[in-house]
Amino acid sequence: MANNIASLDSAFHALADPTRRAVISRLITGPASVSELAQPFAIGLPTFLKHLKVLEDSGLVGSGKTGRVRVCHLQPARLAAAESWIAEQRAIWEGRADRLAAYVENHIHKEQGQ
Amino acid sequence: MANNIASLDSAFHALADPTRRAVISRLITGPASVSELAQPFAIGLPTFLKHLKVLEDSGLVGSGKTGRVRVCHLQPARLAAAESWIAEQRAIWEGRADRLAAYVENHIHKEQGQ
DNA sequence: ACAATAGTTCGCCATATGGCAAACAATATC
DNA sequence: GATATTGTTTGCCATATGGCGAACTATTGT
Numbered sequence: 001m002a003n004n005i006a007s008l009d010s011a012f013h014a015l016a017d018p019t020r021r022a023v024i025s026r027l028i029t030g031p032a033s034v035s036e037l038a039q040p041f042a043i044g045l046p047t048f049l050k051h052l053k054v055l056e057d058s059g060l061v062g063s064g065k066t067g068r069v070r071v072c073h074l075q076p077a078r079l080a081a082a083e084s085w086i087a088e089q090r091a092i093w094e095g096r097a098d099r100l101a102a103y104v105e106n107h108i109h110k111e112q113g114q
Numbered sequence: 115m116a117n118n119i120a121s122l123d124s125a126f127h128a129l130a131d132p133t134r135r136a137v138i139s140r141l142i143t144g145p146a147s148v149s150e151l152a153q154p155f156a157i158g159l160p161t162f163l164k165h166l167k168v169l170e171d172s173g174l175v176g177s178g179k180t181g182r183v184r185v186c187h188l189q190p191a192r193l194a195a196a197e198s199w200i201a202e203q204r205a206i207w208e209g210r211a212d213r214l215a216a217y218v219e220n221h222i223h224k225e226q227g228q
Numbered sequence: 229a230c231a232a233t234a235g236t237t238c239g240c241c242a243t244a245t246g247g248c249a250a251a252c253a254a255t256a257t258c
Numbered sequence: 259g260a261t262a263t264t265g266t267t268t269g270c271c272a273t274a275t276g277g278c279g280a281a282c283t284a285t286t287g288t
Contacts, residue, residue, distance in 0.1 A: 005132050008129075008132075008135070009130055009131065009132060010130075012126050012127075012129040012130035013126075013127070013130035015122075015126040015130075015199075015200075016123055016124075016126035016127035016129075016130055017123065017276090018119050018122075018123060019276095021122070021199070024203060025203060028203050028206050028207050028210075029206070029210070030210075033234080033235095034234075034235065035233090035234065035235080043276085043277070043278090044277075044278060044279080045234090045235075045236085046235095046236080046237080046238090046277085046278075046279085047276065047277055047278070049235075049236070049237095050275080050276065050277085051276085054275095065235090067234090067284090067285060067286075068233075068234050068235070068283095068284060068285040068286070069233095069234060069235080069285090070234080070235070074207065076204065076207055079200055079203065079204060079207075080204065082200060083197060083200040083201060083204065085129075085135070086129075086193055086196060086197040086200070087197060089138060089139060089142050089193065090190065090193060090194065090197065092142050092143070093142050093188065093190055093193075096142075096143075096144075131246090133246095147264085147265095148264075148265065149263090149264065149265080157246085157247070157248090158247075158248060158249080159264090159265075159266085160247085160248075160249085160250095160265095160266080160267080160268090161246065161247055161248070163265075163266070163267095164245080164246070164247085165246085168245095179265090181254090181255060181256075181264090182253095182254060182255040182256070182263075182264050182265065183255090183263095183264065183265080184264085184265070229288100230287100230288080231286100231287085231288080232285100232286080232287075232288095233284100233285080233286075233287090234283100234284085234285080234286095235282105235283085235284085235285100236281100236282075236283070236284095237280100237281085237282070237283090238279100238280085238281075238282090239278105239279095239280090239281105240277100240278080240279090241276105241277085241278080242275100242276090242277085243274100243275080243276085243277100244273100244274080244275070244276095245272100245273080245274070245275085246271100246272090246273085246274095247270100247271080247272085247273100248269100248270080248271080249268105249269090249270090250267100250268085250269090250270105251266105251267085251268075251269100252265100252266075252267070252268090253264100253265080253266070253267085254263100254264085254265080254266095255262100255263080255264080255265100256261100256262080256263070256264095257260100257261080257262075257263090258259100258260085258261075258262090
């Protein structure tokens with residue numbers, strides 16, 4: 001399972017940008033060429049290619065070139081890995097949510113730290 | 115629902131660092147003070163406080179100061195929001211996974227792009 | 229051959245990030 | 259009241275990020 005630290009770093013980093021999340025959303029509906037993907041955004045192609053590189057480096061997106069056009073597609077395994085990390089944390093959290101509830105009742109409402 | 119673009123940006127950004135993910139994992143087991151949280155890491159307090167600020171700015175972590183000690187706690191709503199974004203994408207993906215399977219069969223194995 | 233199209237690479241810039249040490253609160257403790 | 263503890267702020271630095279335009283490569287179409 002590609003669930004190591006470095007791949008989570010790069011996967012979450014890739015997701016931390018609205019352009020890149022939009023690309024993922026688009027790719028979920030099916031593969032697309034670079035210029036197709038770039039078309040909705042008001043940024044230059046070189047800049048867009050950097051985003052694409054971040055996505056490919058993270059393993060969230062793969063691509064292949066046929067002729068002069070590069071077709072990109074989603075690689076959902078890494079997306080699943082990122083989701084799993086959060087899901088695991090939430091599972092632990094929910095396992096002890098009852099104990100936490102007491103703490104919240106006692107402390108949260110008194111917060112004054114900036 | 116705090117599911118807007120900016121909060122996803124900052125939530126994913128906060129998650130894109132092993133130190134910060136470790137802090138979250140620690141906080142899931144219960145609240146802790148700043149120095150308690152910082153103790154496992156080989157970085158200075160000022161640096162650690164920057165990570166903490168990123169976590170607080172993202173809404174993943176909250177804190178309150180009593181006396182000279184600041185106690186931090188998890189704020190699971192934002193974690194859930196981040197997980198939801200991924201889960202939604204995966205739901206769409208899985209809804210059309212059959213159609214995609216054909217594409218993968220035909221194209222992925224022929225990839226030659228850098 | 230030539231021109232158009234699709235991507236890519238290069239150099240530049242401003243800002244953000246992640247690290248440090250040092251100085252500075254503010255609060256407990258002796 | 260002096261001292262230790264716990265955070266915090268301030269400056270500084272190197273590197274990464276996200277943007278640009280310009281130049282270049284490689285295919286496809288005429």
